[in-house]
Amino acid sequence: MSRYSALALAVKALGGNRTWPRVWRDPEPKPSYDVVIIGGGGHGLASAYYLAREHGITNVAVLEKSWLGGGNTGRNTTIVRSNYMIDGNTRFYEKSLQLWEGLSRELNYNVMYSPRGQLNLSHSKAQFDAAARRGNIMRLNGIDSKAMLRDEVRRFAPYLDFSDQARFPIYGALWQGRAGTVRHDAVAWGYARAAARCGVDIIQQCEVTGIVTKNGRVRGVETTRGAITANTVAIVVAGDSSLLARMAGIRLPVESHVLQAFVTEAVKPLVDTVITFGAGHFYISQSDKGGLVFGGDLDGYNSYARRGNLAVAGDVMAEARALLPHLSRLRVLRHWGGTVDMTMDGSPIIAAMPVKGLFLNGGWCYGGFKATPASGWCFAHLLATGEPHPLISRFTLERFERGFQLDEKGAGPEPGHH
């Protein structure tokens, strides 16, 4: 398979672009692998890539029930950032941002990382103080951040509502300049291509229907395309984590909820950064095509429906209108929902399960996309060595029982509130 380059582009163009090879192989599943990864989203594909690349384990299958990146990898609002405050989260998400910075070159695939920065607005002195504290903790961990007061925010983003009529006047903001957006489909495709080049089998239209265990040890999986044996099985399935874990007799501290996202018709460049509203739950950026991409809160009840209710859509639009009044005449072109696995403390689980040989990478709540590279990088280390990498040592399953929750928001054991 040829490398992508300016020269390859020119040569293929001369041939009418009819000679590009397949981006990744489409093999039949073999009866046995060293490692089976369930789930062909960003996290699963990244795990497979780093297993092959960093640890030399290439007899690996990634099983995807539908198409690559068709779950939450293709449904998020593409934002990447590392503005976390709690030990156990901070350095992990910073590792992820560092990997994003070099990912296009690493994968030889343009993932369109755009470090346009993120502006986290605060609307009261107390909220600004909390944001400044977060920023200071980030800086102590070597992560860029800057606190701005109202006038500076206004110079930076004059299109926000700074009028006397603003429902929640802007007090200040916390800025992270290296945050930004990444094209989410390209992440799935780039990792898939790079993993396939290392020898990983990527098998689509292959749903896992059972996990085979014997004497407390995993032996393989049953799928819609036959049984596959493997001594290491990894569950990386976002919103369906509970359903897959139950196949091995494990209950998780997880509830599945639906999160909606929206995109408007395309307009000329308007929002040149990522902005989060501090008086509600709302975040917005502008895609390269010009559509404004935004989202808000969970619908608020257990759901596997992958579609949301209109009441929350209305709430999100109201927040958009409160922050950027001139959006009121824009039409929303599309809206969709994704099933997210909300944990009891709002932080993920990347850990060995009570069944030997079975591992889980899940519970990403609605913040999994930004973590994709570090999640795959650390999970590959866990799958290859059996030992958690220090960056994920707090993301255990036992932390709930033992009282070591990583509750960034301080919302308590209410999965819908994180």
Next chain:
Amino acid sequence: MIRIDCPYCGARDHTEFSYGGDASVPRPDIACEDIKAWSDYVFLRDNPRGAHSEFWHHVNGCREWLIVKRDTATHEVAAVLPARGNMP
């Protein structure tokens, strides 16, 4: 919009209610000292795709707690009961 047929007020939009989570997890007896039983009660959920029994609080209505049997894939409501007298 999900319509919830409140036994006290009649059918109302779900936006009048506040969600209270899984209603199938029995609370351990207050004298129970088994930490595992308590941590399972607080943290672990079946989280099924399909029939789900859950608490809803009619916070903008009669303020009664209800148990709603709802399908988590289709949002179809099969039954609504008062939580009083029907606790797991």
